[in-house]
Amino acid sequence: MTEGNGNNPGNVTSRAHSPVPNEDLGKSGKTAKLKIFRGDSEGGQEVEYEIPLVEGMVVLDAVLAIQAEQAGDLAVRWNCKAAHCGSCSAEINGRPKLLCKTRVEEYDGEEIHVHPMRAFPVIKDLVSDVSWNYEVSKAIKPFHSSEQAPFTMYEEDVERLYEPKKCIECFMCQDVCHVLRTHHKHAEFAGPRFFVRNQWLEMHPMDEEDRLGDLKEDNGLGFCNITKCCTEVCPVDIKITDNSIIPLKERVASEFYDPAKWLMRKIRGNGSSRNGN
Amino acid sequence: MQRDENTNGRREQYETREHDVLIIGAGGAGLRAAVAATRHGLSVGIVSKSLLGKAHTVMAEGGIAASVGNVDPDDSWRQHFMDTLKSGKFLNNWRMAEIFTKEAPDRVYELEQWGALFNRTPEGKISQRPFGGHTYRRLCHVGDRTGLELIRTMQEKVLATDSEIYMETTVTKLLKKGDRVVGAVGYTRESGKFIHFKAKAVIMATGGWGRIFKVTSNSWEGTGDGVVLGYDAGAELVDMEMMQFHPTGMVWPPGVRGLLVTEGVRGEGGLLRNSEGARYMENYDKEKMELSTRDVVARANYTEVQEGRGSEHGGVFLDITHLGYEGIMKKLPTMYEQFKNLADIDISREPMEVFPTVHYTMGGIKVDPETCATNVPGLYAAGEVAGGLHGANRLGGNSLSDLLVFGRRAGEGASAFVGESVHSADIEADAVRTEIGRVLEPLEKGGEGESPYLMQQELQNAMMEHANLMRDGDSLKEGLGKILALKDRLPNVRVGGSRLFNPGWHTAQDIRYLIQISEIILRTAVQRTERRGAQWRLDYDGPDEELGKLNFIVTKDGQGEIGIERREIPPMPEHLSSLFEEEKAKA
Numbered sequence: 001m002t003e004g005n006g007n008n009p010g011n012v013t014s015r016a017h018s019p020v021p022n023e024d025l026g027k028s029g030k031t032a033k034l035k036i037f038r039g040d041s042e043g044g045q046e047v048e049y050e051i052p053l054v055e056g057m058v059v060l061d062a063v064l065a066i067q068a069e070q071a072g073d074l075a076v077r078w079n080c081k082a083a084h085c086g087s088c089s090a091e092i093n094g095r096p097k098l099l100c101k102t103r104v105e106e107y108d109g110e111e112i113h114v115h116p117m118r119a120f121p122v123i124k125d126l127v128s129d130v131s132w133n134y135e136v137s138k139a140i141k142p143f144h145s146s147e148q149a150p151f152t153m154y155e156e157d158v159e160r161l162y163e164p165k166k167c168i169e170c171f172m173c174q175d176v177c178h179v180l181r182t183h184h185k186h187a188e189f190a191g192p193r194f195f196v197r198n199q200w201l202e203m204h205p206m207d208e209e210d211r212l213g214d215l216k217e218d219n220g221l222g223f224c225n226i227t228k229c230c231t232e233v234c235p236v237d238i239k240i241t242d243n244s245i246i247p248l249k250e251r252v253a254s255e256f257y258d259p260a261k262w263l264m265r266k267i268r269g270n271g272s273s274r275n276g277n
Numbered sequence: 278m279q280r281d282e283n284t285n286g287r288r289e290q291y292e293t294r295e296h297d298v299l300i301i302g303a304g305g306a307g308l309r310a311a312v313a314a315t316r317h318g319l320s321v322g323i324v325s326k327s328l329l330g331k332a333h334t335v336m337a338e339g340g341i342a343a344s345v346g347n348v349d350p351d352d353s354w355r356q357h358f359m360d361t362l363k364s365g366k367f368l369n370n371w372r373m374a375e376i377f378t379k380e381a382p383d384r385v386y387e388l389e390q391w392g393a394l395f396n397r398t399p400e401g402k403i404s405q406r407p408f409g410g411h412t413y414r415r416l417c418h419v420g421d422r423t424g425l426e427l428i429r430t431m432q433e434k435v436l437a438t439d440s441e442i443y444m445e446t447t448v449t450k451l452l453k454k455g456d457r458v459v460g461a462v463g464y465t466r467e468s469g470k471f472i473h474f475k476a477k478a479v480i481m482a483t484g485g486w487g488r489i490f491k492v493t494s495n496s497w498e499g500t501g502d503g504v505v506l507g508y509d510a511g512a513e514l515v516d517m518e519m520m521q522f523h524p525t526g527m528v529w530p531p532g533v534r535g536l537l538v539t540e541g542v543r544g545e546g547g548l549l550r551n552s553e554g555a556r557y558m559e560n561y562d563k564e565k566m567e568l569s570t571r572d573v574v575a576r577a578n579y580t581e582v583q584e585g586r587g588s589e590h591g592g593v594f595l596d597i598t599h600l601g602y603e604g605i606m607k608k609l610p611t612m613y614e615q616f617k618n619l620a621d622i623d624i625s626r627e628p629m630e631v632f633p634t635v636h637y638t639m640g641g642i643k644v645d646p647e648t649c650a651t652n653v654p655g656l657y658a659a660g661e662v663a664g665g666l667h668g669a670n671r672l673g674g675n676s677l678s679d680l681l682v683f684g685r686r687a688g689e690g691a692s693a694f695v696g697e698s699v700h701s702a703d704i705e706a707d708a709v710r711t712e713i714g715r716v717l718e719p720l721e722k723g724g725e726g727e728s729p730y731l732m733q734q735e736l737q738n739a740m741m742e743h744a745n746l747m748r749d750g751d752s753l754k755e756g757l758g759k760i761l762a763l764k765d766r767l768p769n770v771r772v773g774g775s776r777l778f779n780p781g782w783h784t785a786q787d788i789r790y791l792i793q794i795s796e797i798i799l800r801t802a803v804q805r806t807e808r809r810g811a812q813w814r815l816d817y818d819g820p821d822e823e824l825g826k827l828n829f830i831v832t833k834d835g836q837g838e839i840g841i842e843r844r845e846i847p848p849m850p851e852h853l854s855s856l857f858e859e860e861k862a863k864a
């Protein structure tokens with residue numbers, strides 16, 4: 001076995017475990033004040049908390065410090081703390097944000113108001129009921145290919161799919177979209193997140209399903225009037241409007257409003273005239 | 278079905294739900310098991326503490342190991358097998374490793390069949406990158422978000438089945454009838470309402486327990502619930518002393534300490550240097566350098582800092598600037614964003630500061646390699662919560678394929694058991710009622726008490742100090758004393774607020790698991806008096822040949838105490854042992 005043994009050359013002890021002593025780490029001497037919504041589906045109000053400001057602190061750090069030291073039952077969702085999982089979405093000063101990606105220092109001098117996402121029913125404090133999104137997701141036709149993997153696909157065939165595939169399901173685009181937020185069209189409109197999903201499905205070179213009819217009818221693609229608010233809040237920089245929604249709208253238009261295709265459909269009795277690309 | 282029960286002096290309603298197979302955990306392992314079980318037409322329930330798609334699996338970055346041989350055609354399951362056993366210092370269950378390395382390629386292709394998209398080679402195949410301890414370039418990946426691709430694919434696959442998914446629901450107990458597991462008790466985090474799950478088979482897929490340490494790459498979920506629930510139900514645990522410290526966690530600012538810096542950085546050529554600018558890995562593993570196994574690199578980083586060659590914030594430097602901005606955005610975009618956003622560091626221009634962080638638990642519930650059955654009838658386990666595959670040290674990328682290979686096998690195993698089973702899943706209502714009363718205690722007992730948050734911090738500090746990546750007997754025993762003292766204080770935990778989405782109350786449940794697991798780790802680590810893989814005893818000089826032939830098996834004994842058995846590892850059959858002999862002969 002040619003394995004380095006990592007033998008310990010000198011003065012290593014089992015005790016000095018951490019690089020820097022824990023306490024007082026990065027303490028700035030300053031404090032941060034946050035006004036956090038406390039309440040549930042019946043209503044609630046903002047409560048102000050003050051905590052020591054630590055260098056580089058994100059709003060989630062602040063909320064968790066408040067939870068550990070001042071308000072044990074303060075409800076918030078989080079998992080990765082690194083903007084990878086999309087759990088910690090909430091609204092800071094009225095804008096959807098990932099709490100784990102938003103620095104407290106960004107609001108230097110401004111008040112910080114933290115509220116749950118508004119396009120969904122509130123459960124408690126910063127936690128809202130996003131289960132509707134999973135119902136929408138369930139209704140979308142999954143990937144299907146009759147060919148047997150491994151597939152031969154070249155980088156240039158799939159390059160543009162990496163972008164929609166980055167989605168971390170934070171649902172902040174759903175939160176900001178006026179069709180849901182203001183007009184509450186949850187029953188008729190899938191929302192930007194699911195146009196993103198439909199985009200990669202429709203553009204995947206091996207997929208054989210047809211979702212254009214569903215996009216037009218069940219997913220309410222037509223409700224979107226291209227305001228681009230969703231794109232602005234996406235934490236992983238998916239150009240939702242330009243790269244997902246507009247191409248899908250074009251496909252739907254050519255599928256359903258192109259007279260030649262319309263005639264084909266009449267004759268063949270279905271809409272599956274497109275191929276993967 | 279609603280039923281009235283009397284708890285703590287008042288009427289407690291709970292719901293009863295029935296499934297053929299109950300899967301606890303919605304990471305890669307649980308979801309893959311669900312797909313297998315639904316294919317047999319069984320009714321499947323999946324329980325998860327978080328929302329769907331948020332389990333640890335989503336955070337995996339570097340890739341999934343499988344010897345598909347797309348970039349290095351010489352690769353084979355045999356080489357993958359040998360790499361896995363060498364890294365695990367031969368404590369691995371060799372049959373699990375054999376199954377694993379043989380089936381991993383199929384599981385990767387299956388993901389592709391279900392819509393997962395990996396980076397491509399110029400020939401249009403799935404691309405593979407090098408990783409520590411893998412002889413060949415073996416990790417199928419998509420940038421540095423492979424886990425997201427895996428979990429999203431599995432999630433969408435499961436949403437298309439009839440499985441019922443109980444999101445944000447916590448299981449607190451397994452129910453038994455005689456010697457069989459026949460269900461579980463859980464509560465909905467949102468409302469605090471209780472559910473009695475009746476099931477013919479239960480699959481444990483709850484992931485690891487990195488949260489017993491302060492500096493960790495794990496989320497709040499990593500509290501090891503499943504391993505303790507299994508242990509309480511009589512399951513055997515194996516290799517519990519083996520905790521993996523990932524060599525590269527973030528160091529600064531304080532809020533991000535422990536966040537993972539993927540091994541993909543070293544896979545893509547990242548260099549480790551100390552404050553003197555030296556590539557010190559040549560002193561630890563001259564041949565593999567930065568791509569040595571995790572145990573070796575973690576100890577190297579630790580040693581450099583301890584001996585005074587660390588960075589300003591007590592780390593070492595990891596440098597990937599040679600890739601340039603374009604290269605980094607292609608191969609490691611998530612890392613770029615992570616450092617840019619959270620640490621104000623542009624990794625295309627400056628090195629990262631890194632230090633070891635607790636990452637993965639090699640040990641866990643002992644399972645039968647073929648079916649993932651535990652020693653308790655009706656109970657199965659797969660994924661990080663199960664032990665045996667990785668031995669004393671896991672290779673990077675071997676977890677994601679483990680989830681799929683053994684998630685599938687657990688689903689098949691449990692389905693076969695359900696098919697043969699004729700037992701009724703009924704138990705006495707008493708067991709449910711008692712459990713509900715226990716879970717509600719910290720909330721309802723009233724009076725002054727201890728904060729579960731502070732207790733958790735105290736425990737994490739104790740484990741950092743006494744059970745870290747360098748261990749010694751006296752310190753381990755001192756740590757054990759601290760943990761036992763915490764155990765005595767456990768009944769004093771009190772929380773305020775209501776049952777409605779109350780994290781304080783949730784944490785009060787977790788703390789019991791953390792204490793139990795810590796005690797098990799400390800007791801087994803005291804007994805493994807040698808240096809092997811992740812278990813590195815400073816008070817012993819090297820590996821001990823005798824200890825290398827056995828696993829520590831932990832069970833709850835008749836008195837409710839921890840029983841530790843030294844169990845001989847059965848000899849490898851000829852077709853596997855000959856692989857190592859051939860290699861030796863060649864060298």
Ligand SMILES: Cc1cc2nc3c(=O)[nH]c(=O)nc-3n(C[C@H](O)[C@H](O)[C@H](O)COP(=O)(O)OP(=O)(O)OC[C@H]3O[C@@H](n4cnc5c(N)ncnc54)[C@H](O)[C@@H]3O)c2cc1C
Nearest residue numbers: 302303304305306326334337339448484660661674676677
């Ligand atoms: C940051 C990071 C990066 C990683 N990168 C890689 C990599 O590149 N390659 C690799 O191979 N491995 C990697 N790993 C390791 C790998 O991701 C994990 O080991 C693996 O995802 C574990 O999967 P799992 O299905 O066993 O459990 P998890 O994904 O941890 O899921 C556990 C599930 O169980 C549920 N659960 C737990 N307790 C309960 C309870 N009491 N009641 C109900 N539900 C419960 C949780 O809610 C969750 O749904 C990484 C790990 C981390 C943390």
Ligand code: SF4
Nearest residue numbers: 177224226227228230
């Ligand atoms: S562009 Fe369309 S989907 Fe996006 S926010 Fe505006 S209306 Fe909603």
Ligand code: SF4
Nearest residue numbers: 167168170171173234
């Ligand atoms: S598309 Fe962007 S904003 Fe919308 S859910 Fe996905 S990651 Fe979030």
Ligand code: FES
Nearest residue numbers: 080081086088100
């Ligand atoms: S906690 Fe995962 S995105 Fe914020």
